[in-house]
Amino acid sequence: MESSQKTEKRARGRPLGCAKTVTEYKDRFQKHYYKHRDEISERRRNLYDARKKAGFCVNCGGPRARGDALFCKHHRKYTTVLHEVVGRLAT
Secondary structure: HHHHHHHHHHHHOOOOOOOOOOHHHOOOHHHHHHHHHHHHHHHHHHHHHHHHOOOOOOOOOEEEEOOOOOOOOOHHHHHHHHHHHHHHHHO
C-alpha cells in the first residue's frame, strides 16, 4: 500500500472532530494508542468478525449460547444485568 493511500484511509477512518495529531501524551500507552489507533481498531473489527463467523462469543472467544446469539452464556447474562441496572439509573 502506498503511503498516500494509507494517509487517505486513516483520515477517512477517524470520526469527525477527532484531532489528527496529539502533541502531549499522558503516558507511553496513550502515545502508542494514538500512533497506532487505526491499526488497533482494524484488528479489533477483524477479530470480532472472525469470531462471529466461526460461531464463538465475540467478547471472550468461548462457545456461543445458542443460535443467533453473539455471546456465550456468561456474557449474555452480564449484558442483561447491565441493561437492567442502566435502565433503573435512567429513570
